[in-house]
Every structure is written in structure tokens, then in C-alpha cells.
Amino acid sequence: MTSSWVPDIDPASDFSLANIPFGIISTAAEPEPHAAVAIGSFALDLKVFAANTDLDKIFPGISGLAEAFSQPTLNTFAEMGRAVHRQVRSALQDLLSTATIYPGVLRDNATLRSQTLLPLSTVTMHLPMAIGDYTDFYAGYHHAYAVGAMFRGPENALQPNYLHLPVGYHGRASSVVVSGTPIRRPVGQILPDPAAGGPKQPVTEPSRKLDIELELGCFVARGNKMGAPVPLDQAEEHIFGYVLLNDWSARDVQTWEYVPLGPFNGKNFATTISPWVVLADALEPFRARGIENKTELQGYLREAREESVFDIKLEVDLTTAEGDTTTIGRTSSKYLIWSFPQMIAHHTLGGCPLRPGDLLGSGTISGPGGVDERGSLLEMTENGKKQVLLAGMDARTFLKDGDTITLRGYCEEVGARVGFGQCRGRIYSAVQM
């Protein structure tokens, strides 16, 4: 990878020249949310850049970019399609390279540089997309197996449909929030002792089993018409990019409510995503094989490509109110048994329309190893039976008020790291009833 003229890019930066993730920022100078890309420790303000640059020269043949970059979400840009995303990312990589073919546009233009290249610490990040619908899948094989074995034993760990189709459910779009948004502990209806026989009498209390789910999120670029399924071999064209996703979960609420129609209040209070969308093209060099599925798949789910997922290193940090941080989980996004193209082909099989900006969650991702490879406290603590030991001589079964969870994700290649930045949320006390 060539080098960048942007000052002080840490070789360990998630936002190397190989990445160029897109996000929505606001600044003191431009307080209306608008588009940017991240490079090293800077945001490049694309709205201001577009207003001061001959875009036809830099992005020949693409119209509407200045308008798209002024929008408060990336939906318009996403809908322009993969070819446009590829060309724009590639042109920005050139502009930000030391050996750029257009040195006068930005590299040697001190005025425009000072207007557009803003320290990340000075910009406010917003939700990158207007999310019409959010769907959460369950494709993390080791998570599904571990949770199933916990509740039904190893023989019945996976439901009969699990290896035949990407199980998923509709989530709540309105409560998807950007990294840094405070998370209030939900109050919910809870059965104090679910295993007890006799009549079931719930209570209404703050959740005592507030958990995380480490997931990869995928944003839809172009949608499909109602009644027109997306074939598997065209699904990649419908993907805009990826974010880290923490599907906060109240396990005690979920246990009582979820039969027979699935999770509801146990999930819909909040889902946090990282602010920078890593474009699908940026992850191409990091393809990997997913979990092997020996089931004879239905035709619409049979994938020609073997390397259908990505090897993104994923980490979960827990920081206590006292400020002590412990990395409690380390895994990889390769531990999926269904790829996002398979999820899209299944989602649209019956004709369900996807729209630009729709969000798909992978499901919780856990590795095959010990408790330190798990993407949820449910697994790490065997549903509260064991404790996770923390720095500061602290310990957890589930989250305490004041805890902060930070997800990180990155594909490593020295000086050309493609990472996601942080997906962070701090827990605040429940509303007084």
C-alpha cells in the first residue's frame, strides 16, 4: 500500500489509506450532519470538499455526489451502487496518497486542507444511515450451539431448521443508536424463578441480566422491489458496507416474553453501532471461509464462493465505573455459518423488499474456544453461574450500572489496517417506576 501525506497516521490506525470508511459528522463550522471519510486521526469533510472541488475531474461520470454528501445520512450515496462506491473510494485513496495524480486538489492546497481535514476529536459522529428496517440473524454457529446446549443439552443444541436456513427475526429500527449514546438499563416483566413449577407470577423490575451481543452489522446499498427476490449471486451488489453492532439484551426479560413470537422488549431498548461504515470493497482482501455446513442446502442458498465471510478480529472490552478496562472476549467474524449474501437471498426469497439503509445483524459471534472467545456474557458466565474476572479485582455475571462496553474490530496488515473504530455504550440506571 502506498503512503499518505496525511500527518501522523499511526501504523496501528484502523483508518489507514487501505480503509476509507464513510460516516456522518457535524462540526462547529458545519453543524448540519453530512458525509465524511476517516483517514488516520482525521475526518475528511466531504460536504465542504465537494463544495470547493471540481468533482467531475476527480469522480468522472458520477453525478449527484455533492448532493449526496450534503445529506444527513449516507442512504443516497449507498443507493448509487457498488460501482460508484468503488470509484469514489479509489479516487479518495489517490487524493490522500503521497503520490496523488492531483496534488493541487488537496495535498498542496493548504486552504482546502484546513477546511476539510478535521481532527476526529473535534467532530461529532451521527448514525450513518436512516434505517428503514433492522433484521437480526443468528449466524454465529458457536454462539447458537453454546446457548442451545445450555438450555436444551448438547444433543438438541441446534433447532432442526438451524443448518437449513439463516434464522433471523425483525428487530427494532428506532432504537439503533450510534456509538457513545447512553444506554439506560431497561425495566421489564421478569419471571423471578423461570425453572420453578406451579403458577407463573412475574414481577416488573430493572433487568438483572443485562447482556451484550457482539455482532457484525451489514448495511444495504440498493434495495429490491417487493415480490422480486435477490438471487445469491447478485446479493453482493446490494451490500454497502459493515459496522460493529452491539445487540444489548435483557436475558431475564427475553426468557419470559419470547415464546412463541420471539424477542421483543428484551432487545428493543437499544442496539449500538459503530459510526464509520467500512465499505464492502475495503474488506475484500480479508475474505475467509466460514463455518463448514455439511447440510445439503436448498439451491437458493448454495454459494459458489468458498471464502464467503471475512476474518475481522473482534474484541470486547468492559470498563468499570472506576475506570478499569478488561478485554473479556476475543474472536473473529469468520465464525459464521451463513454469509451476508446467503442472509440476503433468504430474506428476500418470499419477496420481502429491502431498502437502502436497511441493517442486517450477523447474530452473536463466538469462537470455538474457551470463555474468552465468547460474544456474550450469557456464554461467558453460563447464564450467571460463573463470574468473569475483571481488572481492579472486580467481577461480573451480567452488566452493572456504570459499566462501559467497547467493541473493536480490525483486519490486520501492517500499515494497511482496515478497522472499525469503536462501538461503545455505557449503562445508566433504570428509570424509577
Next chain:
Amino acid sequence: MTSSWVPDIDPASDFSLANIPFGIISTAAEPEPHAAVAIGSFALDLKVFAANTDLDKIFPGISGLAEAFSQPTLNTFAEMGRAVHRQVRSALQDLLSTATIYPGVLRDNATLRSQTLLPLSTVTMHLPMAIGDYTDFYAGYHHAYAVGAMFRGPENALQPNYLHLPVGYHGRASSVVVSGTPIRRPVGQILPDPAAGGPKQPVTEPSRKLDIELELGCFVARGNKMGAPVPLDQAEEHIFGYVLLNDWSARDVQTWEYVPLGPFNGKNFATTISPWVVLADALEPFRARGIENKTELQGYLREAREESVFDIKLEVDLTTAEGDTTTIGRTSSKYLIWSFPQMIAHHTLGGCPLRPGDLLGSGTISGPGGVDERGSLLEMTENGKKQVLLAGMDARTFLKDGDTITLRGYCEEVGARVGFGQCRGRIYSAVQM
């Protein structure tokens, strides 16, 4: 009720002066979708009306109405709140009355009358709201009981949580369509013989168990902030109005997919709603008691008001491709065990934010009587074991291609009927795989 000067209002019209439902229309003269109300067999074009009227005189103290009525959805108007809806509906009732206090505004203004009062047959109806999230509940007691008894026997018909909380799940907002939109039979993954033992091998085929669900839909007016639950006694203030809702369901797809995370492709291919939103105030005279729940409810679900639901007569017509129509179901929206305020209080208990335009479905509504009071073919035919006899010497277990389903709903009072018009969809053949 006073009489209207609008010509030829049928005493059996759903759109009497007592109703004044709001919708989104487009016309030859005004092709961009915008707001209207229905009166008799006419639409009153509110955009054109607002552009030619002194609104301050008719709706004193309300600002922004002309802008709201020019929008392609009713969301802006809905967000103005119940007091505004009440005042606007009441003023329109006066303007359309024979004894209006402002005869010059419309009654005696032939020019404006001809510009704004448009035969319903000449206007195109659109989805009335931009729906951020769609939640489907399961509050139809007789439906839940009948379906539970069918699959688990009468002793275990209701799940342990059913009488303690309004069970619901997140639906798919992108596939909610307005009455008249063609419905394509979904292809799905199906287990040919779910009851058989041994290994489960699904097939991918057009659904053979395409069904309807007769529901009442409720639109949210004002939302709530994330983390701030809506107390039961304030929930009415968050309701804009109601529509009929047909939650098309592929039973064979649903059966195979729904464990453990709930319905997905069995539901997300289409949900049809009626185009005219009957405002909450228009239904006030038709309050009724819901199904009595003897369970000791949690405090947040305890309702002071006894008449917490509405007695809307509901009917389901099936019209064959040959054109023969049979009314296959007749019931009432009073057969709910949870009210919409209870659903809202539960939905937001953990802090889930509702937004203006969000749609809540009641769940399938069935009466306590025989098969002719049921809101789904699943119940009418005992999951395909029996046939529903139709006019034209035809019969059905589930829907055939070419069938049209029409839902109707109305509160009867001679000359002051408050009805919903039609919620209609015709089934087209599945996509060739």
C-alpha cells in the same frame, strides 16, 4: 348528527359526517401525494383547500397545517398531537355541515368545491404514513386460544406469559402496502411433513398455506424518547388513528422457520392496510369492554377505564377469480384481551422509542363462536383439515392464485356510520424459481 351539504351521502356510507378519516391521495390535477379527508363518495383535497382558504379563521391557533397537508404522508399532521386532530376534524365537520357557520368558505363557493371535492373513484390512494417500525401483537384472545388448542391441546392453549403481557413481535415495515396493491404468493422454505419423525428435509416452493389475518392497525401520533416509557394513562395521547390490517401469512413457511426467534419470511412478504386513517376521536362513541382478563396484572398494565377497546364490526370477503364473493368471517374488534394503550405501555416499558407513523397491529381477531367468526383460514379450516364453502360451488382450505380478500370494518349508527372502507388484496402467482 347534523346533515351534510355534500351530495348523495348514502346512509350506509363508511364516510359519514361523523367520521372524517384522513388519507393520502394523488389526482390528475395534483399528482404529488398529499392529504385529504373522505366524506360520502368524495375526497376533500386538503392541500388544494389549504392553498385557497384562510386557515387561521377555520383552524385558529394551529400553525403549519398547509405545510402538513402538502406532505406525501400524514406523519407531520399526526405528530401535531391529539388536540390538533380533534380541532381540525371538528372544524371540517362544521364546514361540511348543512348549517356550517362558514357557508362562504366551501358550501357556497362553487369554484373551490369543484377544485377540492373529488369523486373517490377519480383519486389514487397511497400509504397514509411513512412507517418507521411495525409491531404486530397477539391480543385477539379467541384466535390465540384456538390456534394454541389446535397445536398444543386446550389445556396448554395459552402460553404461560399470554395473560400477563401483550405478546408481540417486530414486523417488517418495508412490506406494508396500501389496499389494492397486488400480493405475490411467496416462495419459501417448507417442511413437507412437519409431523413426521426422522431427519427434517425442507423443500423450496410456493407456499401452499397462504392465509390472511384480520387485524386492527393503530398508528402512532407523537412518539416517546428512548429510555422514557409511556405510562398507560398517557398512551391515548400517542394514538393518531386506526386502519384495517391484513397480515398475510404463509403458514407452512412460518411453521418451519419460527423456532426460536419468531415469524420471519412467513410474514414479511406483505401486510395490507386500508388507506383511510379513522381518527381516534371518531371511534370514541363506540367504546366497548374487551375480553375480561382475571390475571393479576402488573401495575403498568392496570387500566382504569373499563371500555378500553372498540366495537367495530369486522368482515372478511373472499372473491374468487371467477368473481364470486363470499363473506367467510364476521367478528368484532372488541374481542381483544389487551387494549392499544396497554400495548403501548408494554412496548415502551424498557424504553423503546416509538415514532410518529409507527404501526401497531392488534393480532388476528376472531369471535367466540363458530368458524364463521374467525379471522384466519387457519382457524376456519383447522389448518387445512376442513373446507370453507364458497359461492360459485367453490371451496378453500387456504388461498388460491387469483383470490381477492377484502376486509371491511364499521361502527353502525344510522346516518352516522364510522367505517374504514376496504382493505383489499389479490393473490398473484409465485415467482418461477
